[in-house]
């Protein structure tokens with residue numbers, strides 16, 4: 001059974017008391033069973049209060065983040081790597097406190113425009129850090145590294161690279177997080193890439209080519225649904241979308257969200273859920 005989720009930035013740029021109440025309640029009202037809580041700075045997120053809201057509205061949560069240059073675990077500088085590990089440890093605490101089961105996103109490197117190829121030392125630091133993180137996470141939490149486009153990572157741009165990376169780390173609770181928006185830029189074919197990931201696929205982002213409403217851009221969605229069905233995917237499929245209508249000061253800039261692609265998060269989320277459910281069930285998968 002595929003579980004449908006929605007990214008918190010569809011509702012709010014921050015996670016203060018009113019923002020998180022709005023985000024969790026709206027996710028439930030739009031028919032989702034999962035909300036992905038983005039935590040660029042886990043130390044600033046009240047996970048206990050979030051857990052209470054999740055219980056109240058009957059939702060499950062996942063947690064995602066993108067590391068920053070000063071917390072880049074693929075840095076050559078051990079002090080920078082150590083700061084990155086502190087952030088990741090904090091994120092794991094947030095996942096546990098929210099009773100979640102997935103930590104995903106660009107957690108293997110800084111989410112930024114890299115202007116040089118990654119060095120062997122930087123790659124080794126990323127591999128060692130993911131091995132450490134998976135050990136910290138233990139059996140109950142899946143760690144999923146997101147494959148993103150070349151302007152946001154110089155480590156994992158394709159599924160093929162992610163498979164090799166995951167193999168190198170060698171942890172059973174490490175998986176691949178794919179995102180149609182990024183795949184549409186880097187992969188030769190979306191269905192082929194999903195099939196290549198196979199049972200290592202641990203999380204999936206439904207993101208349109210312009211990061212707006214799904215079905216209104218150039219992502220070949222039938223390939224996505226057919227690929228997920230071909231591997232018998234039974235994890236979470238989360239709708240991720242960004243607009244200048246909802247801004248997080250650092251994250252929105254790191255992702256180059258300069259344009260308004262929508263204003264009404266509720267109309268967007270309801271339509272996106274219907275779009276995903278129709279595509280997935282049409283391909284033969286069951287959704288919750």
Ligand code: MN
Nearest residue numbers: 179205207240
């Ligand atoms: Mn994504």
